[in-house]
Amino acid sequence: MSDKSIVAAILKGDVKSFELLIIKYQKQLFHTVLSLVKDPDISDDIVQEAFLKAFEKLDTLRDKSQFFPWLKRIAINLALAHLNKSKRNVDMYSEWDNDESEKTDYFENIADEDNPEELLLKEELRKYVRKFVESLPDRLRVVVILREVEDMSYEEIAETLKIPVGTVRSRLFNARQIIKNRLISQGLADGLYKIS
Numbered sequence: 001m002s003d004k005s006i007v008a009a010i011l012k013g014d015v016k017s018f019e020l021l022i023i024k025y026q027k028q029l030f031h032t033v034l035s036l037v038k039d040p041d042i043s044d045d046i047v048q049e050a051f052l053k054a055f056e057k058l059d060t061l062r063d064k065s066q067f068f069p070w071l072k073r074i075a076i077n078l079a080l081a082h083l084n085k086s087k088r089n090v091d092m093y094s095e096w097d098n099d100e101s102e103k104t105d106y107f108e109n110i111a112d113e114d115n116p117e118e119l120l121l122k123e124e125l126r127k128y129v130r131k132f133v134e135s136l137p138d139r140l141r142v143v144v145i146l147r148e149v150e151d152m153s154y155e156e157i158a159e160t161l162k163i164p165v166g167t168v169r170s171r172l173f174n175a176r177q178i179i180k181n182r183l184i185s186q187g188l189a190d191g192l193y194k195i196s
Helices: 003-010 015-037 040-054 063-084 096-097 116-133 138-149 156-160 165-185
Strands: none
Touching: 003 063, 003 096, 015 040, 015 063, 015 138, 015 165, 040 063, 040 165, 063 138, 063 156, 096 165, 116 165, 138 165
């Protein structure tokens, strides 16, 4: 069943159908939230709250086929509210070290996979970038995560964070410049660093 038909069934009174959406998206939503708050228990709570809010506000969803992007925005906003409230410095990237499927490769095409020297350089660059992104101010770090990890468009990020698209572009540019400058200062940039 498509999301659109499941949502339609729920709105007609078949509330049990909401379980289908939970089963379909719970794990993916959990990974998204975990990449932001870095605490499995808090992530679980946020995911549950996101599903509850989505259920309560389901009738406000204009395009019923866009359930998951809408749900993801709800969860990201809840995660950001949690971060703002707790003001904790979280490591958003260590999850990638444990789950290959969740990794985003910023360095695609910069190293020949058959060349061990370039593979080592690529891994060293990856570690430095993670470290530098983790040290960014929250307002820059969150934009980088949403763009590079969650693969959200500038428009989606702007809508989620309630900021203009120009601000999203500016924050990404500033974050990339900071990371690039730090890589250069470590002697690691030599034209190899590129965030898509």
